[in-house]
Amino acid sequence: MPIPAPEFDAVEDPIIVIREFLKRNSRDAWTPEEISEGTGIDMTTVYHICQLLRAKYIESETKGEYFPVRSIERIGQTYFKWSPKSRKSKSAPE
DSSP: OOOOHHHHHHSOOHHHHHHHHHHHTTTSOBOHHHHHHHHOOOHHHHHHHHHHHHHHHHHHHHHTOOOSEEEEEETTEEEEEEOOOOOOOOOOOO
16 A cells, blocks of 8 residues: 655655764764664665665775765674764975
């Protein structure tokens, strides 16, 4: 059964919700389970989005490009963390 367009438009995109969660909580790295608990998004959706974020991170690393969401494997678990682009200070030539 279809839902009305205004109801559809009122729901936030889960990718945006996860991104904002990671930005707000950037002091720590999070598992998909913890992201699901923190955002209220079902675990299956979070897992799939995290896999897409991980693939994007790997692709950007391969190309030498910046991507703000990093992922690491530790003790059989994947963690995700927001890593803002660091500002490299331009040093004056000596």
